[in-house]
Amino acid sequence: MxxxxxxxxxxxxxxxxxxxxxxxxxxxxxxxxxxxxxxxxxxxxxxxxxxxxxxxxxxxxxxxxxxxxxHPKVVAAIQEQAAKLCTIAPGFAVDVRSEAARLIAEVTPGDLNQVFFTNGGAEAVENAVRMARLHTGRHKVFSAYRSYHGATSTAINLTGDPRRWPSDTASAGVVHFWGPYLYRSQFHATSEEQECERALEHLEQLVAFEGPQSVAAIILESVVGTAGILVPPAGYLAGVREICDRYGIVFILDEVMSGFGRTGAWFAADHWGVVPDLLTFAKGVNSGYVPLGGVAISPEIAATFATRAYPGGLTYSGHPLACASAVATINAMREExxxxxxxxxxxxxxxxxxxxxxxxxxxxxxxxxxxxxxxxxxxxxxxxxxxxxxxxxxxxxxxxxxxxxxxxxxxxxxxxxxxxxxxxxxxxxxxxxxxxxxxxxxxxxxxxxxxxxxxx
Known part of the structure; x- marks a missing residue:
C-alpha cells in the first residue's frame, strides 16, 4: 500500500x-x-x-x-464518546468527566485531588491566579521574566517574553523576577549551587520589598518551556516552596508544557519532589486532540470554596469529547x-x-x-x-x-x-x-x- x-x-x-x-x-x-x-x-x-x-x-x-x-486509541475514544454524548453543561455529573478528573488526580503530585477544567493552558493560569487571590485576599502575583503563561489578559501580563509587551497594562498586579539560568546568570554565579542560592535570595528580597502581605501567589514553569527549556538547579523549586510557606503565598506550578511525560516524568515537579498548591495543565493531557486544560487544586484551597461560590466558569469546561480523549491518553501512556x-x-x-x-x-x-x-x-x-x-x-x-x-x-x-x-x-x-x-x-x-x- x-x-x-x-x-x-x-x-x-x-x-x-x-x-x-x-x-x-x-x-x-x-x-x-x-x-x-x-x-x-x-x-x-x-x-x-x-x-x-x-x-x-x-x-x-x-x-x-x-x-x-x-493515536488510534484516542481517536477511537473520541468517536465512541461522540456517539454517546457530544456535549453537556459543566454543572452536570458525567462519567467521562469524573473519570478524567480521577485519572489526572492520580498522576499529579501530592494531594492535588480536585480538578477545575478549562479549554487550554492560558485559561488554566487565569483561574489558578483567581483562586490564589480569592484564597489569600491578596492581589500581587510574582512571575519570572523568562516565562510564557498564555495570551489571555492575566496570563499575558504574567508572561516574561516579548509577546507580553503590546498587551502589558502594567496594572495587573504582576511583579517579574529573575529565575535561575546559570549560562547567562543575572547573579554573577559560577556554579549551580551559587545560582540557586542567589536566585532564591533575589526572589525573597523582592517579596520583602513588595510587601509579603500583598503577595497572593508565585507562579513558575517547573521547567521553563518556550523561553528556553531552563531546568532549575537542585533545591530551587523547594526553596520557592519554602518562601511561599513562610509568607502564606500560594505556590502555582505551570506544567502546561512540561506535564504529562514531556520531561520523562508525569510532571516535571516530580523530579524534585515538590508539591505546589495549584498546578496548571493542558497540552499533553490529551495531546491537543480536543482542547482541554485545567487546574489541579490542593485540599486547602478547595476548602475555600466549599461553602463560598467560586466566581468562574466556562461553557465547555470538562467537555465530554475532550475528557474522553484525556482518559484514553492517560490510559495509553500507562499501558504503553x-x-x-x-x-x-x-x-x-x-x-x-x-x-x-x-x-x-x-x-x-x-x-x-x-x-x-x-x-x-x-x-x-x-x-x-x-x-x-x-x-x-x-x-x-x-x-x-x-x-x-x-x-x-x-x-x-x-x-x-x-x-x-x-x-x-x-x-x-x-x-x-x-x-x-x-x-x-x-x-x-x-x-x-x-x-x-x-x-x-
Whole structure:
C-alpha cells in the first residue's frame, strides 16, 4: 500500500492554502507576510503536505502532541464518546468527566485531588491566579521574566517574553523576577549551587520589598518551556516552596508544557519532589486532540470554596469529547509506558547526541534538557555566550535562525525555533530510529548557523 504522504495532490493543497489566506486570521503573525504550510495528514511522529513532503515533527506542533499524531486509541475514544454524548453543561455529573478528573488526580503530585477544567493552558493560569487571590485576599502575583503563561489578559501580563509587551497594562498586579539560568546568570554565579542560592535570595528580597502581605501567589514553569527549556538547579523549586510557606503565598506550578511525560516524568515537579498548591495543565493531557486544560487544586484551597461560590466558569469546561480523549491518553501512556520511553530516549539517545553535536559545532553554546524536552542555545561566540541573534530579533537580524529553520525543513525536519534557540521536543512516543533521524538532520542544518559563529 502506498503511504498517504507519498500521494501528492498539489491542486488540493493550493485550494487549501487559498482558502486559508482568504479567511483565516493567524495568531502571532503579520497576516500579509506569512506563508502557512498546507497540511494533508499526520501519523505518529510525522506530518505531511500536499506536495508529498513528509516532516519529522521535532516540535510536537506546539509541544503538545505528546502521544504523537492520530493515536488510534484516542481517536477511537473520541468517536465512541461522540456517539454517546457530544456535549453537556459543566454543572452536570458525567462519567467521562469524573473519570478524567480521577485519572489526572492520580498522576499529579501530592494531594492535588480536585480538578477545575478549562479549554487550554492560558485559561488554566487565569483561574489558578483567581483562586490564589480569592484564597489569600491578596492581589500581587510574582512571575519570572523568562516565562510564557498564555495570551489571555492575566496570563499575558504574567508572561516574561516579548509577546507580553503590546498587551502589558502594567496594572495587573504582576511583579517579574529573575529565575535561575546559570549560562547567562543575572547573579554573577559560577556554579549551580551559587545560582540557586542567589536566585532564591533575589526572589525573597523582592517579596520583602513588595510587601509579603500583598503577595497572593508565585507562579513558575517547573521547567521553563518556550523561553528556553531552563531546568532549575537542585533545591530551587523547594526553596520557592519554602518562601511561599513562610509568607502564606500560594505556590502555582505551570506544567502546561512540561506535564504529562514531556520531561520523562508525569510532571516535571516530580523530579524534585515538590508539591505546589495549584498546578496548571493542558497540552499533553490529551495531546491537543480536543482542547482541554485545567487546574489541579490542593485540599486547602478547595476548602475555600466549599461553602463560598467560586466566581468562574466556562461553557465547555470538562467537555465530554475532550475528557474522553484525556482518559484514553492517560490510559495509553500507562499501558504503553510512554512516560518511561520519554525518559529513556532522552537519557540514552537525545542527550548524548546533542552533547556530541555541541562539541562539533561552533554555534552551539549550551545543551540543556531532560526527557524529550531539550534546547540548543545558539551563539556567535562560545567564549562570551553572545547569542546568535539579538533578543527578539526580526527581519535581517534574525536571518541566521530563519536560514537554519529552512535548512531543517529542507532536510525533512520540522523544528521548534525561538529567538536564538532550537528546541528538540519530539513526541514522547518517538522511537530511537526516529530520534536519530531527526538528530542527524539537525546536525546537518547547524552547518548554516556555524557560518555566523566565531571559528565556524
Amino acid at each position: 502506498t503511504p498517504p504522504f507519498a500521494v501528492a495532490d498539489p491542486e488540493t493543497g493550493a485550494a487549501v492554502k487559498a482558502a486559508d489566506r482568504a479567511h483565516v486570521f493567524h495568531s502571532w503573525s503579520a497576516q500579509a507576510v506569512i506563508d502557512p504550510l498546507a497540511v494533508a495528514g499526520a501519523e505518529g511522529s510525522y506530518f505531511w503536505d500536499y506536495d508529498g513532503n513528509r516532516y519529522l515533527d521535532f516540535s510536537s506542533q506546539l509541544v503538545n502532541t505528546n502521544i504523537g499524531h492520530q 509506558r510512554i512516560v518511561e520511553n520519554a525518559a529513556d530516549i532522552g537519557e540514552r539517545v537525545i542527550g548524548p547526541a546533542l552533547r556530541d553535536i555541541a562539541a562539533r559545532h561552533a554555534s552551539v553554546g549550551e545543551v540543556r534538557g531532560l526527557g524529550v524536552f531539550w534546547a540548543l542555545d545558539l551563539v556567535k561566540d562560545k567564549a562570551t555566550h553572545e547569542p546568535l541573534v539579538p533578543y527578539n530579533a526580526a527581519g535581517a537580524d534574525n536571518a541566521p535562525m530563519a536560514e537554519f529553520a529552512a535548512a531543517c525543513k529542507k532536510g525533512g525536519l520540522w523544528p521548534f525555533v525561538n529567538m536564538n534557540r532550537t528546541h528538540v521536543v519530539p513526541p514522547c512516543t518517538v522511537t530511537e530510529a526516529e530520534a536519530k533521524e531527526g538528530l542527524a538532520a539537525l546536525d546537518e542544518a547547524l552547518s548554516v548557523t556555524d557560518r555566523y559563529a566565531v571559528n565556524g
